[in-house]
Amino acid sequence: MSADLPLSGRKCVVTGGARGIGAAVVRLALAQGADVVFGYHSSAAAAAELAERMRAAHPGQRCTALPGRVGDTADAGRFAEDALHELDGAVDILVNNAGVTHDISFARIRREQWDEVLETNLGSMFNVTRPLVMPLVRQRRGAIVNITSASGLHGAPGQTAYSASKSGVIGFTKALAKEIGGLGVTVNAVAPGFIATDMTAAIPEPQAERLRNLIPSREFGDADDVAALVCFLASDRARYITGQVIEMSGGLIL
Template structure:
């Protein structure tokens, strides 16, 4: 799922196996309901939801504009709420489902210049724990993955000097890659995690532990 059909098609084409792309603005609650209905009409029930939409609008607190705050919270937090609510009722009826929310270590530690991003990702942790408590009795598991610095389009915008400095703060000595996160998501979506809910799995090469 991406904001545009072109973006969704690009994401789908980059995946192995069979995939289909859909366009949706996750900050739009009506669009999210329509999306889930379309997916279920075409492909069947949603068994696993991964909320991975994320944007940044970095600036120091006193220079953050209202739009910078709203855009980040609407996409990163409201978007996860909208899609989770849209799939939850069906999962509850089937007494089965996995919801995996992608937070960030920044939501656990904070970060200068990212008050809006940190708030959205910390909010996602609290939201996930509350949803886990509400949905557990219906067989729906809700967990969180909190990545550290991962080599993505977003972090590619950082200069080489900053990337090198960040790598020095990571005990494993490197930034993570998408496969590091995907493996944890697959675990949470599979049978080996059937007795886990409301958990936050930090995938950061030891950075938070290292301080």
């Protein structure tokens, strides 16, 4: 493993990899030497374009986009099985990134909206990690990185479902880290704050300006910033870090 290619030869699976933070992780993992399989649900065109562009940029590496609604157990199982097949039956890195939100007051949220957020953000932790954890454990080496949120640490008004799901990701991360830490697999979580993605682009500008004023740098973070931390946690450089939740919010909460 060279310093320039810390993920050289590694096989990486990323959920929700077609856009935003997931796409940034896909790009950087490939740039650092990994083979990557990433999932998508509703962004087929973006996924195909990203995979084609990455294969052209990294001709000696694999980059495959696979469909899968990871909130659904059966669909997620098929995705995991197909991902393993694409990677010759092995995986070194799993990045659980898929997520949705319904920003609405608790008094107005419908049960189906609550269920969609919990199933996608938290249920996918079980659905995808369960079939992939044993391949990681058997080789006694690997990393799982889960994307949670600053909302999961501190809560946010209008995000009861999202905050609850992301808090669950934190508990999942800490418990699984204790279970498999002695088997050579690290499990960590990254908790971004406001990152410039499609999700934050939907925030009305007056509200976005108020939010930026709460951040010392007065700006939202970039998906590439998050990807850099994810790929660090997936590398041997972070081999002695496990069970941690690293907030990346630009000092939003101090």
